[in-house]
């Protein structure tokens with residue numbers, strides 16, 4: 001052990017002591033606060049009869065304050081205990097211009113030692129910590145609310161402290177991170193998504209700390225850390241704007257419950273509360289007030305995988321286009337100008353001229369169209385009352401209320417939606433059958449019309465919206481989101497990972513809906529070995545992808561004689577997994593039917609079938625579909641049934657790409673019969 005390492009070990013012990021003392025102080029504070037709370041409560045109980053309302057309110061407030069202080073102390077203790085396990089992961093020695101050099105230790109949370117009145121550990125989100133990610137030795141700077149601080153980084157170190165022990169430390173006099181990053185990436189994935197604070201890369205840091213973009217669009221290749229970055233960005237924003245944004249003010253739109261569960265550890269791990277989360281379908285059901293049963297996105301994709309129906313594809317394709325959105329907008333203008341056929345209205349002896357009705361209707365142009373009738377009716381009632389010089393009877397009021405909407409050709413949103421297809425001369429593009437749920441492609445179009453025609457209350461309480469898997473949402477869906485959520489947004493995804501190529505959106509598409517968006521492209525891929533990334537490239541070549549230099553076995557395509565032999569091969573692969581040292585295995589199929597078949601053939605305990613209904617991510621061996629595996633990752637992946645019979649269409653190819661890119665260290669594919677042409681070369 002050299003002198004530097006000895007010094008660092010001693011310093012670590014010193015910090016742990018300080019942390020232990022801080023825990024003792026917090027414990028005392030908690031004890032004191034709960035004693036005070038108990039005393040206060042019993043005082044109130046005894047003196048209740050003599051207290052007036054004001055006393056009661058004051059007593060209630062003081063109890064709430066005490067409880068809040070107690071809760072804050074408990075949170076602080078939790079953080080201190082975590083810091084004792086791993087207080088920091090980095091250090092920079094920084095000399096601000098004209099000042100002495102000071103060491104800045106950076107960790108998951110900050111630690112301010114009250115006795116020394118000094119910050120012994122800085123939160124990774126603190127302004128000064130940004131230099132750890134952004135600069136090497138030499139000139140450096142960081143922004144603060146009162147201006148940029150410039151100076152020199154004279155030393156930079158990285159540490160791995162686990163269970164309070166220094167496992168290793170690295171002096172970064174050359175390029176930062178690679179060594180530690182390599183070690184992190186080579187590890188097995190045992191559980192849910194992890195934090196990456198110790199190894200955030202420079203381009204990732206820029207996204208995490210961006211404070212200016214009203215809409216941030218992250219287009220990143222598979223495994224580029226999009227989801228990780230988005231969650232760290234949320235943690236950063238919660239820290240930076242802690243006075244104005246709380247966890248409950250953020251909403252994550254996630255593709256499914258399993259994914260939501262998979263990412264659910266990251267923010268609490270970063271010391272933040274759980275963030276509300278919602279699926280697109282839940283949002284749709286909410287917006288349609290559960291009035292129309294509809295097909296889910298999963299059902300739409302399953303239908304596409306089951307059969308090639310050209311008319312179905314044509315409907316989806318059209319409704320996912322930009323043209324569709326602009327046609328809907330043109331239609332709204334058209335009905336505004338043409339569907340209100342005004343006639344003069346007689347109420348008693350008063351005649352309300354048609355021109356007056358028209359003028360009133362136009363005057364409310366800011367009000368959603370179908371909401372204007374009631375306002376126009378009120379104006380007409382006032383007009384008649386003034387003209388007749390008397391109050392109106394209830395019947396007359398009712399007649400006016402009914403007559404005005406009758407002048408509009410159609411007043412039901414679904415009827416108008418149907419009429420839209422007549423107007424564009426493509427009635428065949430709408431299939432509405434009352435015995436069938438609404439097709440998924442129609443759901444957000446209908447919501448969009450409702451929003452424009454009837455108005456829907458916006459989600460005002462949401463101060464930041466996070467949309468993952470952006471490629472799966474269409475321009476109409478983005479138009480709805482843009483009108484519903486007026487807050488800042490982070491939107492991320494990868495157009496190569498679409499599960500429905502007929503309805504995929506690229507970053508460029510999204511930019512058209514949000515012209516103010518800042519688009520960031522991330523091309524470095526961290527998840528998979530070079531061999532796996534190269535293999536997946538056969539399916540979706542992307543010359544921009546930069547795989548990290550990490551090696552593993554070449555993916556294997558195993559040929560079998562018939563399904564039984566294939567299932568036996570999969571059984572054997574799961575058995576081998578047990579002794580491989582890997583922690584997670586994903587068996588990723590094209591369809592749920594295939595997944596169920598594999599599950600039946602592998603009835604061992606500890607093997608979990610994930611379906612659309614599943615709500616939680618499971619450790620160990622998971623059998624699922626590519627659609628549901630999106631966003632997840634496994635040490636080893638098996639993709640069964642990659643035959644020409646099973647994988648032949650564009651949707652199938654997308655599924656295969658998603659399945660292969662879930663693997664971190666090992667990938668095996670099995671088939672019987674003829675191999676799919678997508679892999680045959």
Ligand SMILES: Nc1ncnc2c1ncn2[C@@H]1O[C@H](COP(=O)(O)OP(=O)(O)OP(=O)(O)O)[C@@H](O)[C@H]1O
Nearest residue numbers: 196199200201222223224225226227228526527631
């Ligand atoms: N800077 C980093 N340090 C350590 N690990 C990282 C870093 N960036 C990404 N990773 C790891 O790479 C893997 C992929 O990250 P993540 O799932 O966030 O990527 P993604 O772009 O959302 O992937 P996909 O779109 O394929 O689902 C994860 O294991 C994550 O921990």
